[in-house]
Amino acid sequence: MQIGLKSILLFMLVSSFMGAVTTLQTGANLVSPFVPRFIISNVVREMTILELAPTIMAVIYAGKVGSSMAGGLGTMRITEQIDALEVMGINSASYLVLPKIIASILMYPLLVIVAAVCALMGGYVVGTLTGLITPTEYIYGIRYGFNEYFITFAMIKSFVFAFLISTISSLKGYYTQGGALEVGIASTQAVTTSIIAILLADYFLAYLLI
């Protein structure tokens, strides 16, 4: 629960600006009078649902939550807190790592939904305030040619990314050896490896499911 609540503000902020910037840039590139203005919000919708909300947010999630997971577990390892659990007869991996994976799988898709809504709202606000597109055109563009499968696809991506980020970050932290320096290294590696995994998974999911 904390994983989601502590990230929601950042997600809302980033996604709102992403939606706004995407609207402006799409509008700036649609110079032909033969292309209707509602295409702007149509493009923003597709980009947001397919890529910006699940994938770009995953990169942010890896940087914020993934590094925190690796750092937390790494600190527990070097301060012998994990050893203390083992001595008590507790399976420390399942006690510490499993809840993080489950929490991520549950919370990240919700964050993606929030991010998608915020991105579309950010686009709406900027698009209408700058006179780039009228409110009616924007809403029409969002509804025009809507393919529900893209939502399913975004959710599948969210589950996969959440699993990858939480698993990679937890394992990097759990197997930290050494001292404070190594905890920092583990956090950095967790983010780097997670981002590479996200990009690879993004490609394969798009190849397989679209």
Add this chain to the structure above:
Amino acid sequence: MIKINDISKSFSDKQVLTGISGEFEKGKTNLIIGSSGTGKSVLLKCIVGLIQPDTGNVYFDLRNFTEADKEMKSEIRREIGMLFQGGALFDSKNVEENVMFPLNILTKMNAEEKMDRVNFCLKRVGLEGVNKKMPSEISGGMKKRVGIARAIVNNPNYLFCDEPNSGLDPQTSILIDELIMEITHEFDITTVVVTHDMNSVLGIGEKIMFLYKGSKLWEGSNNDLTHSGVKELDDFVFTNKVMRSLKDAQITGNSK
């Protein structure tokens, strides 16, 4: 009683422990001493099962822990309490939650019984009124005492302490030593302490195992230290002037 038999351990090509055997007696504070890097902590971790030894076995009251199945290991671990070098308190939990943690996981006590037990243990280690403090809000000595309270909360038969005095001032060190010894006698448990603190060696070393370069070189009590006849032990224990004069005084006293 804990018996270890022919424990050896190496990491990569570095031999850390070589064929260590011995017994740790019930109702006594058993010390493992030796200079830094001799394998004391590795031996302790082999005994509690945090590290799997390459050879040898560990027996907890005749139960072979090293070769035990998962169930037996869990059963034995429920009888173990351990104080770690830095306390190893869980950062996210307050003092009360830290001490209560083993009870939550390992027992079926109700909330009131658990609270009573936690308060008893905190009182026993001289910590009252700090229940709600976080580990970051208490001193190093208090952390060690909370660690001891957590280690004894589940009525263990075996208590392990990894350098309980590290980072503490001499006065607090003596208090922690005395507490460990009192608890050992009071609850009649087998206590194993890893230390290189000479005050501990002389104060609570009812049974001492001296490790040198990964091998056991000597075994005895603190009363036998002055006439061990082992040069490496003499060099280790009687390094400074105070200790040397203490030894001379004891030898002179004995000869009179």
